[in-house]
Amino acid sequence: MKTFLFCVLVVLVILIGVYLYRVLQGPTIFDRLLGHNGISTKAIILLIVIGVYFERVDMFIDISIGYALLNLVGALAVAKYLEQKGHP
């Protein structure tokens, strides 16, 4: 089971790299915001899998809940700001 969880961690990190390409490359700023949202969803799951891997799930779940709430506040603030500004 530990080897399988390590393989899951490696695949998740590769997926974060794929989203990072879209964040760096994206033509408009909304592509970068979308990539940021995908990266943060992957990071929440990555934290929980790390917790299962090290057998300390009770500590890592609280960190992931805080990360999810921070992601909501940041993404909503940037989206509302770009909507008010009105430039493509």
Place this chain on the structure above:
Amino acid sequence: MDILSIIFIIAGLFFMIVAAIGVIRLPDVYSRSHAVSLTDSLGAFLMLVGIALHDGLGKNMLKILMVLALLYLLNPVIAHATIRAALRSGLKPWQKESS
């Protein structure tokens, strides 16, 4: 119980890989959002259910399901806000050049 959780986690990883391919290949921010926000939610659901099954009944399972409910509340809100900002700031949807 281990076999069931491994099946759930591999199914979740498959949907996440599909979402990543969609982010790389699709031509527009609207279609990319369509690829990400649907398959990412399903992949997160399958992976967290698999991890909760592996962890067994107890307090930690309840907390993992709480993270899952939080993701299902927050993910559509963020996708909707991003796409509404893109539409209101005047970004035209992608169209085929020469039909």
